[in-house]
Amino acid sequence: MAVDIEIFGQLLPGKPRRQTFEIQGRAAVRDIANALGLDPEEIGLVTVDNVQSELDDPVQADSRLCFFPYVSGG
Amino acid sequence: MKILRVNMKESAVRWESVPKEYEQLGGRALIARLLLQEIPPACDALGPHNKLIFTPGLLGGAAVATAGRLSVGAKSPLTRGAKEANAGGTAGDALGKLAIKAVVVENQGQPKRFHVLVIDGDSAELIPADDLAGLGTYATADRLQERFGADSSVMSIGQAGEQLMTGAGIATTGDRDQRSNHAARGGLGAVMGSKGLKAVVIRKPLGRAVKMHDEQLFRTAAKAFAQKLITDPKLGTKGSQHLYGTASIVGAVNEMGSLPTRNFTEGTFEQSADLRGEKLRELMLAREGKVGTRCMPGCVIACRNLFVDESGKPVVGTVQYETIALVGSNLGLGKLDDVAAINYLCNDFGLDTIETGAALGVAIEAGLAKFGDFDGIIGLLKQVGEGTVIGRMIGCGAVTTGRVLGIRRVPTALGQAMPGYDPRTLKGNGVTYATSPQGADHTAGNAFGARKEVNPLGVEGQKALSLRLQIIAAMLDSTGLCLFARPPIIANPQLMIDMINGIYGWGWKLEDYDKFNRDVLRTELEFNRRAGITQADYRIPEYMREEPLPPHNAVFDVPDSDLDSIFDTL
Numbered sequence: 001m002a003v004d005i006e007i008f009g010q011l012l013p014g015k016p017r018r019q020t021f022e023i024q025g026r027a028a029v030r031d032i033a034n035a036l037g038l039d040p041e042e043i044g045l046v047t048v049d050n051v052q053s054e055l056d057d058p059v060q061a062d063s064r065l066c067f068f069p070y071v072s073g074g
Numbered sequence: 075m076k077i078l079r080v081n082m083k084e085s086a087v088r089w090e091s092v093p094k095e096y097e098q099l100g101g102r103a104l105i106a107r108l109l110l111q112e113i114p115p116a117c118d119a120l121g122p123h124n125k126l127i128f129t130p131g132l133l134g135g136a137a138v139a140t141a142g143r144l145s146v147g148a149k150s151p152l153t154r155g156a157k158e159a160n161a162g163g164t165a166g167d168a169l170g171k172l173a174i175k176a177v178v179v180e181n182q183g184q185p186k187r188f189h190v191l192v193i194d195g196d197s198a199e200l201i202p203a204d205d206l207a208g209l210g211t212y213a214t215a216d217r218l219q220e221r222f223g224a225d226s227s228v229m230s231i232g233q234a235g236e237q238l239m240t241g242a243g244i245a246t247t248g249d250r251d252q253r254s255n256h257a258a259r260g261g262l263g264a265v266m267g268s269k270g271l272k273a274v275v276i277r278k279p280l281g282r283a284v285k286m287h288d289e290q291l292f293r294t295a296a297k298a299f300a301q302k303l304i305t306d307p308k309l310g311t312k313g314s315q316h317l318y319g320t321a322s323i324v325g326a327v328n329e330m331g332s333l334p335t336r337n338f339t340e341g342t343f344e345q346s347a348d349l350r351g352e353k354l355r356e357l358m359l360a361r362e363g364k365v366g367t368r369c370m371p372g373c374v375i376a377c378r379n380l381f382v383d384e385s386g387k388p389v390v391g392t393v394q395y396e397t398i399a400l401v402g403s404n405l406g407l408g409k410l411d412d413v414a415a416i417n418y419l420c421n422d423f424g425l426d427t428i429e430t431g432a433a434l435g436v437a438i439e440a441g442l443a444k445f446g447d448f449d450g451i452i453g454l455l456k457q458v459g460e461g462t463v464i465g466r467m468i469g470c471g472a473v474t475t476g477r478v479l480g481i482r483r484v485p486t487a488l489g490q491a492m493p494g495y496d497p498r499t500l501k502g503n504g505v506t507y508a509t510s511p512q513g514a515d516h517t518a519g520n521a522f523g524a525r526k527e528v529n530p531l532g533v534e535g536q537k538a539l540s541l542r543l544q545i546i547a548a549m550l551d552s553t554g555l556c557l558f559a560r561p562p563i564i565a566n567p568q569l570m571i572d573m574i575n576g577i578y579g580w581g582w583k584l585e586d587y588d589k590f591n592r593d594v595l596r597t598e599l600e601f602n603r604r605a606g607i608t609q610a611d612y613r614i615p616e617y618m619r620e621e622p623l624p625p626h627n628a629v630f631d632v633p634d635s636d637l638d639s640i641f642d643t644l
Binding site: 008009010012042044045047050051052066068069070071072073 | 307309312313314315317318322323325326327329330331342350351352395495516520521522523529530531558625626
């Protein structure tokens with residue numbers, strides 16, 4: 001299945017900002033992060049289809065998945 | 075320590091020793107207590123019985139990293155309740171070094187006549203300043219720093235405060251090119267204008283330092299605190315705040331559907347990518363502007379920027395997230411250059427960008443301009459400086475603008491405009507907006523966080539989360555600590571207790587610290603109660619309970635019973 005990915009902030013260097021990512025079968029956010037070479041320890045916030053999510057949440061086909069570094073509201 | 079009393083009616087200043095009941099207070103905690111003790115809660119906020127208070131936090135002047143913020147307070151003409159707004163800059167540090175616990179401005183001078191208060195070491199005087207009347211905050215600070223030293227601290231109002239517009243804030247000068255920091259919220263600039271006080275100048279204290287009760291205890295804790303800040307992944311030089319500033323969250327808030335867009339009618343903005351912190355950094359590096367600058371000397375977070383135009387000419391320092399949200403996406407503007415231009419004008423007029431952005435959004439909805447039409451919007455804003463009726467309406471904030479123009483969609487709580495998180499999709503912030511004695515204010519307890527502690531779209535857990543955050547915010551605002559510096563203190567409150575005990579020798583334990591923080595809220599709530607504010611006032615606007623917000627089509631549905639009972643366990 002295809003997932004639309006966007007990576008933000010200091011997670012970005014060395015990676016494309018946006019990409020379509022193909023995964024086989026069931027996948028969690030963490031699986032995709034690992035496949036993209038993102039260190040889960042550096043991921044501060046995840047959204048799946050505009051909903052704040054966790055690394056162990058499942059990802060459905062045709063989802064939009066965004067990875068953010070640690071951020072803090074001012 | 076001492077308190078400086080300034081009587082504007084008699085043009086007189088008086089030093090007094092700190093009364094016992096104020097000794098263990100600072101910043102927001104002192105403001106709350108002083109308001110409750112010294113002013114009639116139901117008084118006219120712009121009348122002679124209100125008092126305007128400048129106070130450093132408990133750590134002010136002690137060279138603790140990020141702890142030099144200045145608190146300004148009074149009864150708010152917007153919320154009708156207790157108000158504290160704080161700002162970076164150098165004034166908080168200067169007051170702390172001079173051992174001035176508070177400057178309390180009382181009574182009123184003659185209408186339309188202005189003075190400047192000059193504090194120089196252990197002396198202070200009021201000098202006539204009618205020559206500064208009508209000037210913006212930048213020109214006011216420039217003139218006063220020419221006269222009293224480029225390294226002096228200047229707190230001033232612009233045209234908005236002089237004309238008693240209730241969206242007016244108070245500008246403070248900062249480190250180097252950070253010329254304009256604002257104690258922006260709640261209309262405190264109008265209170266300052268009502269007193270006839272155009273500015274306060276503090277000559278740089280030389281050879282002055284905070285006296286320590288136990289220097290070793292203080293230094294050990296302060297050093298550990300600074301090291302935690304530097305190594306925190308959110309806050310160090312590799313962290314988002316330093317690299318991208320407060321605008322680092324534009325993308326995340328937009329993705330979560332909480333970015334105020336076109337007068338809070340949508341939660342995502344199609345041009346948000348051009349407003350992100352990444353874009354801001356890219357632009358400033360290409361144009362040779364500045365990123366990662368400080369508003370306070372010694373800050374190790376350094377989240378500021380100096381925004382320059384295409385030719386490299388400085389426009390404004392700094393462009394911040396809340397401003398981007400309220401005068402960018404909220405007005406349908408997708409260019410940082412447009413945001414910076416509006417930001418500069420607001421700073422110069424001495425206007426809160428949150429209140430003014432919300433007011434402009436309401437005015438646009440009423441047809442006075444179009445969303446995305448920069449020329450039309452800047453035309454409205456310029457009228458604030460000109461003092462036209464429309465300008466005064468905008469300058470008085472969102473509620474006034476909505477009433478005059480007959481608009482029901484007015485994003486406020488307790489009379490004060492909402493900052494850059496729509497409460498329908500970040501409901502913890504909605505609870506804070508509704509219940510904080512400060513009115514709609516993200517700094518009173520911001521639930522936007524890195525991990526999903528509580529589902530931001532759900533109802534469950536929001537009350538407890540907001541209460542916990544409001545107690546933490548009370549601590550930050552009373553110690554002079556920047557809210558970005560909270561993680562090490564939340565993780566280990568003993569650091570704060572040791573710093574306070576090291577300076578003052580109060581022998582605080584964890585329960586004293588906890589009581590101190592909670593008492594801030596208790597005192598403010600009691601002031602507001604005596605001012606006539608009831609449970610029915612602590613609410614989110616009705617339309618936000620009924621009008622779904624795309625893309626989640628969510629409404630604010632935290633029950634009133636949760637709002638009414640939030641402080642039951644305080």
